[in-house]
Amino acid sequence: MNDSGQEHVEEIVQIGRDEMAMETLGLSLAEGKLILKRIQENVIREQIQDALLRQRNCTECGKARHSKGHHDITIRTLFGNIELKSPRLEHCRCQPHAEKTFSPLQAILPEHTSPEMLYLEVKWSSLLPYEVSCDLLHDVLPVNEKLSAVTIRNHLFEVAERMEQELGEERPCLIVGCEEVWELLPIPDGPVTVGLDGGFVRARHKRGCFEVIVGKSVLEFKRDDPEAEKSRKCFGFVQTYDGKPRRRLFELLKSQGMAMNQQVTFLSDGGDDVRKVQQYLNPEAEYWLDWFHVTMRITVMKQMAKGLANEPTVPTQTDSQQPEATPGQKSIEKELQSLKWNLWHGNVERALECIEDLQWELEFTVGKSDNQGKLLKQLREFDTYIRNNQDYIPNYGERYRNGERIATGFVESTVNQVVSKRMVKRQQMVRRDKPAWSRG
Numbered sequence: 001m002n003d004s005g006q007e008h009v010e011e012i013v014q015i016g017r018d019e020m021a022m023e024t025l026g027l028s029l030a031e032g033k034l035i036l037k038r039i040q041e042n043v044i045r046e047q048i049q050d051a052l053l054r055q056r057n058c059t060e061c062g063k064a065r066h067s068k069g070h071h072d073i074t075i076r077t078l079f080g081n082i083e084l085k086s087p088r089l090e091h092c093r094c095q096p097h098a099e100k101t102f103s104p105l106q107a108i109l110p111e112h113t114s115p116e117m118l119y120l121e122v123k124w125s126s127l128l129p130y131e132v133s134c135d136l137l138h139d140v141l142p143v144n145e146k147l148s149a150v151t152i153r154n155h156l157f158e159v160a161e162r163m164e165q166e167l168g169e170e171r172p173c174l175i176v177g178c179e180e181v182w183e184l185l186p187i188p189d190g191p192v193t194v195g196l197d198g199g200f201v202r203a204r205h206k207r208g209c210f211e212v213i214v215g216k217s218v219l220e221f222k223r224d225d226p227e228a229e230k231s232r233k234c235f236g237f238v239q240t241y242d243g244k245p246r247r248r249l250f251e252l253l254k255s256q257g258m259a260m261n262q263q264v265t266f267l268s269d270g271g272d273d274v275r276k277v278q279q280y281l282n283p284e285a286e287y288w289l290d291w292f293h294v295t296m297r298i299t300v301m302k303q304m305a306k307g308l309a310n311e312p313t314v315p316t317q318t319d320s321q322q323p324e325a326t327p328g329q330k331s332i333e334k335e336l337q338s339l340k341w342n343l344w345h346g347n348v349e350r351a352l353e354c355i356e357d358l359q360w361e362l363e364f365t366v367g368k369s370d371n372q373g374k375l376l377k378q379l380r381e382f383d384t385y386i387r388n389n390q391d392y393i394p395n396y397g398e399r400y401r402n403g404e405r406i407a408t409g410f411v412e413s414t415v416n417q418v419v420s421k422r423m424v425k426r427q428q429m430v431r432r433d434k435p436a437w438s439r440g
Contacts, residue, residue: 052087216232
């Protein structure tokens with residue numbers, strides 16, 4: 001029934017069954033797709049007919065507009081392609097116009113692909129290879145048979161470029177307002193935890209690798225719905241390619257309802273490039289070094305220290321000297337455990353003293369071996385790492401006891417998804433010189 005009250009009845013499809021079996025129970029997939037396609041065709045034609053009927057007369061004087069022919073257009077939807085005739089009408093002379101004719105259907109439908117169609121194409125092709133996404137759409141929906149992987153890829157790039165143009169400009173500081181304004185804001189939602197990590201991805205044509213920064217943002221709870229599930233969003237970008245990484249992260253946090261008076265915690269591996277991305281996004285933000293990266297470095301050094309247990313030293317004075325076991329090996333393990341304990345409790349000053357003692361012990365050990373030299377190199381690098389990030393090392397033990405996050409373990413799934421699944425393991429996803437690949 002249309003707006004004028006006119007009722008139109010049309011037979012869509014006839015379904016008959018000879019036998020009752022599990023295979024013939026209800027609608028089959030093919031029958032369901034056919035019914036959806038026929039219903040879509042009739043609904044769209046009725047909508048177009050009513051819309052064109054309202055455009056037939058001039059809105060100012062009511063005089064009928066003259067027709068100047070028509071052309072065919074194709075509307076692509078989830079339930080099949082619809083062929084329509086788009087008429088061209090003359091403008092009424094009662095009002096001045098820049099052009100003599102216009103196409104009302106083109107004004108109503110400037111895009112010929114439905115938003116839902118684009119949404120599923122972009123979403124599925126972001127998670128699966130293009131060919132698999134295309135086959136999946138053909139299997140479950142009555143899409144047009146001519147839909148191909150190339151078309152899906154082109155639509156993905158078009159959507160990505162449009163999103164890139166809609167993104168705001170990059171600024172050194174994205175904090176909005178002042179303290180007086182923030183105090184008047186309503187009570188915000190729960191705290192937001194943002195974890196960032198990186199991974200290396202194979203470039204095109206075997207031209208080496210490049211780094212991809214990925215992360216996950218977790219909103220603990222919403223004030224108006226405490227029982228709702230936590231809001232989780234993933235993001236990613238190529239640090240050396242993306243020109244707006246901070247703006248991109250800021251807009252993602254805003255989409256989760258981030259307010260300027262809301263607690264936000266950033267966890268990262270301590271790299272300079274990652275730290276710059278997360279700064280000046282929120283006045284209540286906290287920046288902490290990820291415990292996972294700290295303890296993994298210590299674990300590597302502890303394994304190297306255990307390897308020195310039965311390793312004889314190289315004689316340094318005379319050839320008649322007999323090899324001796326590495327001196328102080330037990331004390332090295334003990335010092336490394338003490339180093340880990342001090343960092344766990346946020347005692348950075350004492351941790352740096354432990355690193356310095358270990359370096360002195362290894363440097364002045366008689367008859368140093370190659371493994372001792374490697375351990376000494378690891379200690380020097382770790383010393384630089386801790387000194388550069390000493391302002392971002394909290395009391396991990398206290399945060400852990402209070403139920404607060406101390407590591408970016410919740411980001412590892414995102415790293416595996418973007419780096420391993422999409423880029424490394426024999427799939428078509430590789431970096432291309434398009435804005436779509438600046439983010440995940």
